[in-house]
Amino acid sequence: MEELKLVSPIPPSVNHYLCPRIIYNHGKPMVIMYETPEAKKFKKSFKSYVVEEVSKQGFESNRDKKQHWRLKAQFYFDRIDRDCNNYWKLLLDAITETEKVWVDDNTVCESVAGIWYDKRNPRIELLISPVQYVGIFDSKEEKESFEDKCKSCKKYCNGKCRLLKESVEGRINPEIVNKDCTKFIER
Structure with missing residues (x-):
């Protein structure tokens, strides 16, 4: 329940x-x-x-x-x-x-x-x-979608990316704009 x-x-x-x-x-x-x-x-x-x-x-x-x-x-x-x-x-x-x-x-x-x-x-x-939100994300699915994209970033480091961690904790970060990471670098 x-x-x-x-x-x-x-x-x-x-x-x-x-x-x-x-x-x-x-x-x-x-x-x-x-x-x-x-x-x-x-x-x-x-x-x-x-x-x-x-x-x-x-x-x-x-x-x-x-x-x-x-x-x-x-x-x-x-x-x-x-x-x-x-x-x-x-x-x-x-x-x-x-x-x-x-x-x-x-x-x-x-x-x-x-x-x-x-x-x-x-x-x-x-x-x-x-609540349905997870950190800065409106839903678990939105968080998982963000994390999936993070996995193809050079900074991901097996989930240790500071921006990902802070986003899941609900911390507002200027490097995340409209739930899109501005520091993303394709692997």
């Missing part, structure tokens, strides 16, 4: 996720951040739920650290004064820690599909799916 559907209770906001604590290191004060008990409780419960849903829905992650993910969220708040931007961090960290969906939440493209108010059942409905 390519999509994972999850329903989360409203997690503690980012303001209640991590708190500062002063410790002393060699007699000098130092501030460290610690996870609040409220955040730990939510994370433990939500992680169990995610693992269960991954199995139940037959969701398979390719665990490729370069794979980017789309996360669409529909927020159903209990009050109108909530800010959806304060709830991403704990959700993403909990999903990441399950090691069942993505490798790192730095590859997640989150978006808000809507915000509604449901006093009786506040929640966040999540839809997770892999």
Whole structure:
């Protein structure tokens, strides 16, 4: 299955996720951040739920650290004064820690599909799916076509070409114009 559907209770906001604590290191004060008990409780419960849903829905992650993910969220708040931007961090960290969906939440493209108010059942409905683009390429096929052309270039060096590598990583490069390499030299 390519999509994972999850329903989360409203997690503690980012303001209640991590708190500062002063410790002393060699007699000098130092501030460290610690996870609040409220955040730990939510994370433990939500992680169990995610693992269960991954199995139940037959969701398979390719665990490729370069794979980017789309996360669409529909927020159903209990009050109108909530800010959806304060709830991403704990959700993403909990999903990441399950090691069942993505490798790192730095590859997640989150978006808000809507915000509604449901006093009786506040929640966040999540839809997770892999994006189709690969690096700067709109699809896997477009990337493979670019790479096939690279193989006939003197700079290819068994896939070690800097421009190819950077393009697959999603780095914008002035030597790649309209997804065509200006440094191409036929072998």
